[in-house]
Amino acid sequence: MFDKDNIKSLKEKLKEWEEKRERKALEKLGERQGLFETHSQIPVKRLYTPKDIQDFDYERDNGFPGDYPFTRGIYPVGYRSRTWQARQVCGFATPEETNERLKYLIEMGETGVTVVFDLPTNNHAIDSDNPLAEGQVGMNGLPVDTLQDMEDAFDGIDIVKYPVTLIARCPVMLFMLIAVAEKRGIDLSKLRGTSQLDFLTSYVANKQAIFPAPKEAFRYFVDIIEYLARNMPNWNPMAIGGYAHRDSGTDAVQEMAFMLSGAISYTQAFLDRGLRLEEFAPKFTFFMGCHNNFFEEIAKFRATRKLWARIMKERFGAKDPRAMLLRLHVQTDGNTLTAEQALNNIARVAIQSLASLLGGVSSLHSDSYDEAICIPTEESARISLRTQQILLEETGVADTIDPLAGSYYVEWLTKQLEERASKLIGEIDAMGGMPEAIESGWLQRKMDDSVNRYWDAIRKGERTVVGLNKYRIKEEIRVKAFKVDPSYERKQLARLKKVKAERDNEKVKSGLSGIQDAVKKGENIVPPSIEAVKAYATLEEIMNALFGDKVRAYREVIRARHRQIAV
């Protein structure tokens, strides 16, 4: 299809087409808008032909699934042997309830468990008795103050057989899980779960909440990865995210670049510590969103796989192909959903889920249609799961690998995204990497620009969101109240009080000072942290021992900047 003569004759034909047919049609009809572009402002042409991909080399640019550069997928068998993973998360208002739910899910056939934490725990790393937590304990997830909570949540659950995924950037929950394993006498090398720990995204998703300035915080996470690499070789230490950026309003190119720049910064830091690439890189997982722009999202997943493989091979000299694989979890983008005419979101989520699968992602979470107005109900959560089941069972899109490969448009767009993201990564490199991009406020400015551009277009009617700025109807949008039962908070406070009363405070004290010593002396902070956990020190106590006043200092810097940025 692509030999030189063909391309040449095609060029002539295309010129003729442009001059005759296209111009004639345009004169007659005009076009519905002046400029067609993707969400990432990539201009879209009227028609893509072999000419647009004349430099395309199949083996170099696509390759086979499971082969470098993995554009067509990281697995040689696509979804034909086993399908993507439909992930359901779980986290309930108390450790006891969470425990019950986890057991139920295992009984229903879940092969692993994914736990989310409540707002005070996950986003703020504060204890339930901190006044700031009032009214929010147990909201959206499991509250964790001390090891006792983790022990109760996992009571009777075989954490070797059922890998645990901890959706938390704060490392203390991981320390607690390790402590649970050690207390049960489990060989740590057998634990196979996943932790999020992508602290660089916390400056985006949680703003200034829990860590010191990125450059200061880095050392702690290098400690953790080093500990995991040496002691828990089967554990996936980091889920590196682009979702937080995307959901905060960036475009697809930025999502790729910010995520991969984060991964580059981690990789460099771990290498600098003396870890070998093979010890950590094969266990990275990645987490992106899927937005509305159908083909751009498909191309994004393909381009990101390829770009990461190239970075690992060319920049870091990876030899083991496993270190080049972008193992990708995707969640459909919550900020594309509307509170207006909420059932329309079923259509949006279906389109986004389809794009994710055509893009070859490894696991997928489809949003519920009512997420813009309430915590998903059982019915809406079921429909989101059914979306994936219908796509798998009824549409046939999972029956051949990377079915859109070869499409002039998709291949062209894949290349565009790769090049543009690559360029942006180069800019971040020139600044000194992701920590610097965050500390200087550059990242936040970029994101704010994107958000403003997107919403300005909606406000001016240049971009249509159905039901929001066009095709509105008279309706009462009923945000369903999600009230945490106040008894949960009372129960959790009582639990914490009891633990504090019963624990050996001397042990707690020495545990905490052990952490402070390690911080001061530059020793690995993980072992003393686990000791403090075992002494039932609280989440907040451990965070304070780890970071002291550094968190508050950085929070002030950022807060001042935020005010400035917004106004």
Next chain:
Amino acid sequence: MEKRKRVLLAKPGLDAHDMGIKLIARALKDAGAEVVYGGIYVTPEEITKTAVEEDVDVLGLSFHSSTHLVEAPKIMRLLKEKGRDDLTVVVGGCIPLEDVSDLKKMGVQEVFGSGSSLDDIVDFMIKG
């Protein structure tokens, strides 16, 4: 010429969804208001202190995690204590309809839930 309205925008609670409130901040500024952006994770004490110090006319609060019934009463009480209950207080975000009357009873002037138009919000804050 009419005095430019001074508006304090802030987001109490532990939730970090600040896209909406930042868009409002910009829209208000474009419409000619003076905006003081209090940021996220701010306590009722910090908010009322800033409101008094900056001598604002309007206070806009954004909630997304159902803490409006915890935080709003505290803020209204503190404003009263500081003699600033003349302030126009506006609440926005994810607010169940059932809670609107409760908020208004506390003295909140207007509630803009999901689906409100940016222009309506800005109009209300500036013209009151």
Next chain:
Amino acid sequence: MSDSVKVQKREGREIDGLMDAYFEKPNRLTTWSGFPVKDIYTPADVAGIDYEGKIANAGEYPFTRGIHSNMYRGRYWTMREAGGYARAADTNKRLRFLADEGVSGFSIFRDLPTVWGIDADHPMAEGEVGVSGVNLTSLKDMEELLDGIPLDKVSVALLCASSLAAVIFSQYITVAEKRGIDIAKLRGTIANDPLHSRYCYGKPSNPIDLSVKLAVDIIEFCTKHMPFWNTNSVNAYDMRETGINAPEEIAFGFEIAMEYIRKAIERGLDVDDFAGRISFYFSAGMDFLEEIAKLRAARRLWAKIMKERFGAKKPGSWKFRFGVHTAGSSLVPQQPLNNIIRITVEALAAVLGGVQSLHCCSYDEPIALPSEESQRIALRTQQILAYETGVANTADPLGGSYFIENLTNKLEEEAVKIIKEIDEIGGMAEAMRKEWVDQKIDQAALQLQKEIENKERVIVGVNAFTTAPEDKTPGGVHRIPPETEREQIANVKSLKDTRNRKKVKETIKRLREKAQMGEGENLIPSIIEALKAYATIGEIQGTIREAYGLSYDPFGIMKSPY
């Protein structure tokens, strides 16, 4: 087929521990139509495809990539939603609702008595009046139906396919004429495909020859008087709904269209004078990629047929113009909101396949008539695709995909084979008379049912992932109140009593005379005259039938009053 289920591991590969994260696997590795699907498609699968000759740019022969050079960049596809239930006034209200919600075209469904050509007060009509569409016994009904709708501005699809299309079509243009609108300016479509309709409504009221004659009358009339009207919407959709596969859908649809074309040429028309107004009505089912390939293959094949077989010279005659209706048969009553997902996938396939006008089903269709809310969601689905996803920003975005191009070829080849088979029988009308088509359809339906029952085909909520049955439909059920029928019957009776009987008699007499003049005599003008005198659908059909030596009433119950 069982071989293709096995996954072939390429040599020298092993699947590492990463695969543990995965669960479940698809159990049917063929397309909906049974084409085996390989694990991977590469440039090798499209080797030898000549871009210019076989694929070509959008807007150029053979139009694989679309019939317009810039496709949806000029304007989006026509977003249609259908109205048609109960009395004409009820339907009118729904049409106005849809117009307010932003539809760009209407589709009007008629009820079964209308399809059969019997009046509302016919004994066989009992229980059917206004149930599956609007009842159109007389011109009065059409007048009420179109009240306040600007016929010179909207595009209306009249979904009446049976041989009664001639009457319904005439009703429509009579209303326009009475309003002083130049019918030459009307835009719209009449389904006008009596051949297919025997496969969706059972035995039709009129024999094949008379049906085709009336269909050609419409073609001829429009060729002379209504240049912007689509004379046929050849309905492959309803045939596909019975369970036939994608290449059969193409082949059956094309063979039907060829019958009309041959007859129109016999009537003395030049193919280039009417071929450009023949359109098609295709399905978009659940096999996303196959459905896209099907629409591309159909475009290419139709262009070839028109150019090579019929010697059409105008590019406009080569273009496969089509509407899509998402597959109603893919929807299930269980967990009905899941149908929104299905409709979305199907609608997206139609758009990526280059559709000209799209009708999305409503999620509650397997249970009841669409409610306003469910129809709104169906329309919103189209709007979301148009405005939010960017899929309409470039023509034929999947063009070049190894899999899609390969499958497009396979579908075309298979359709060509079936067309050859039907040609050998002597064309579609002959294949229908010999019941060859009936056999094919029965086989397909049976096979499909078996595959669902033995779970080779999984339908979520039906034979997998079931839940306890819902006790009510979300959004409520839309029902037709029984008094509707009583009122319509009373209306028809009162019309028959109050109209000018003399004028009815005169116009019926003229219609009879014209009908007796033979197949070549176009009956549309006399039908229009009879309609203006408020002759009913049953009276018009009966008169024509008698002239062709048939009983006045297709059911043999009523006798001609004239």
